[in-house]
Amino acid sequence: MSRINTLLRSGLPLLVLLVPESAHAHLVSTRFGEFYSGLLHPLTTLVHLVPWLALAMFASMQGKAFARRSLPLFPLAVAFGVLLGISFGGLQSLLIPNILSFVVLGGLVALSYPLPRAVGLTAVVLFAISHGYANGDVDLADGSLTLYVAGVTTAAYLVVALGAGAAVAISERAAWGQIALRALGSWILAAGLIYGGFELMGVSGA
Amino acid sequence: MLESTSRPIARLMILLVLSSWSAVSMAHAEVGVAGGLLSGLMHPIYGPDHLLAMVAVGLWGAQLGTPAIYLLPITFPVVMALGGLLGVAGMPLPFIEVGIALSALALGAMVAANLRPPLWIAAALVGLFAIFHGHAHGTEMPDAANPLAYGIGFIISTGLLHLTGILIGLMIRWPIGALAIRVCGAVISGFGLFFMASSTGLA
Numbered sequence: 238m239s240r241i242n243t244l245l246r247s248g249l250p251l252l253v254l255l256v257p258e259s260a261h262a263h264l265v266s267t268r269f270g271e272f273y274s275g276l277l278h279p280l281t282t283l284v285h286l287v288p289w290l291a292l293a294m295f296a297s298m299q300g301k302a303f304a305r306r307s308l309p310l311f312p313l314a315v316a317f318g319v320l321l322g323i324s325f326g327g328l329q330s331l332l333i334p335n336i337l338s339f340v341v342l343g344g345l346v347a348l349s350y351p352l353p354r355a356v357g358l359t360a361v362v363l364f365a366i367s368h369g370y371a372n373g374d375v376d377l378a379d380g381s382l383t384l385y386v387a388g389v390t391t392a393a394y395l396v397v398a399l400g401a402g403a404a405v406a407i408s409e410r411a412a413w414g415q416i417a418l419r420a421l422g423s424w425i426l427a428a429g430l431i432y433g434g435f436e437l438m439g440v441s442g443a
Numbered sequence: 444m445l446e447s448t449s450r451p452i453a454r455l456m457i458l459l460v461l462s463s464w465s466a467v468s469m470a471h472a473e474v475g476v477a478g479g480l481l482s483g484l485m486h487p488i489y490g491p492d493h494l495l496a497m498v499a500v501g502l503w504g505a506q507l508g509t510p511a512i513y514l515l516p517i518t519f520p521v522v523m524a525l526g527g528l529l530g531v532a533g534m535p536l537p538f539i540e541v542g543i544a545l546s547a548l549a550l551g552a553m554v555a556a557n558l559r560p561p562l563w564i565a566a567a568l569v570g571l572f573a574i575f576h577g578h579a580h581g582t583e584m585p586d587a588a589n590p591l592a593y594g595i596g597f598i599i600s601t602g603l604l605h606l607t608g609i610l611i612g613l614m615i616r617w618p619i620g621a622l623a624i625r626v627c628g629a630v631i632s633g634f635g636l637f638f639m640a641s642s643t644g645l646a
Contacts, residue, residue, distance in 0.1 A: 283476060283591050347517060416513045423517040424598045427524035431594035434528040435584065 271381035275388020291342035293400025304401045314365030315393040322373015334367045339429025346422025479589030483596020499550035501608015516605035522570040523577035530581020540642035542575035548635030554628025
């Protein structure tokens with residue numbers, strides 16, 4: 238019985254790793270296409286996915302109460318940002334906040350730095366609006382706005398819920414959990430420094 | 444106790460190895476995010492001088508114990524990224540190959556001699572070498588299929604090499620293990636000497 242449990246526990250992560258293979262399905266051409274487009278855009282774009290994961294880790298490190306508040310707040314603010322992006326697009330200067338989000342969130346996780354709750358939640362909302370806005374830079378077919386926004390919002394919820402949940406579980410169940418999270422934060426900080434420098438030097442491509 | 448803590452680590456390592464197989468299947472797809480990530484992941488591994496120096500950082504951290512065991516590997520990628528920026532900017536760094544070879548030589552020697560300097564000296568030494576390693580990665584970044592993915596790839600790879608060194612370094616709890624680690628350090632230092640000779644044209 239315990240061997241079956243072990244097999245299941247080892248096998249499930251592998252199955253999860255195989256999930257991206259099924260993302261090549263042809264659902265984009267169905268009437269739910271824009272939902273999947275919205276869902277996959279942030280999940281397949283490192284510029285969004287990596288800071289979102291950093292935010293999930295940051296939320297978990299601020300305590301469970303903070304993480305629970307972030308769960309509804311982050312996706313809703315992302316949805317608002319997407320609507321802003323679709324309605325008032327063309328704001329190119331958002332590159333700077335997105336670079337800052339890499340560096341600041343990575344640094345906060347690496348340092349395991351506690352913030353006052355109000356400051357932290359405000360940062361979560363501003364970060365979410367900024368990244369939502371960047372996800373709103375799309376050409377949508379008529380009537381598909383709701384589906385697209387729902388897709389991006391679902392992705393935001395999934396990343397923050399699964400990321401924060403995993404981070405809490407690791408830090409509570411393993412002695413090295415906190416250190417692992419901080420190390421990951423330092424990796425994100427390093428990636429942010431490289432990405433930021435690369436972009437600001439005018440050699441775009443990320 | 445040891446068994447209960449090593450099991451999750453063993454599972455994680457098996458999972459990482461298995462998940463890296465899918466990357467191998469994308470071997471000749473040096474395009475987009477996948478190509479950038481793959482080339483970034485592979486860059487430190489294909490360079491034996493990088494690889495040995497990264498493992499040596501982990502070994503030395505394990506030898507020095509808390510807090511160095513996590514402070515050195517957390518500091519290294521950040522300083523390496525700053526070195527990478529110098530490379531991206533095209534800023535020349537003299538004796539870069541010598542610096543990288545010297546890092547394997549010096550860090551291996553530290554492990555072999557079981558030297559325990561104050562933490563700030565250890566961090567400064569590791570940080571200095573990180574700039575050379577980062578610069579080498581950074582110079583290749585603008586040509587990568589996807590620069591951000593390349594950057595993330597080489598940072599993940601570097602971190603996992605540190606982790607490899609730390610996991611090997613956990614043998615320090617047994618006397619024979621502590622000796623084995625020092626031998627590993629001596630071997631790394633020997634390779635560093637060879638790299639140094641190669642980079643200066645003596646070998």
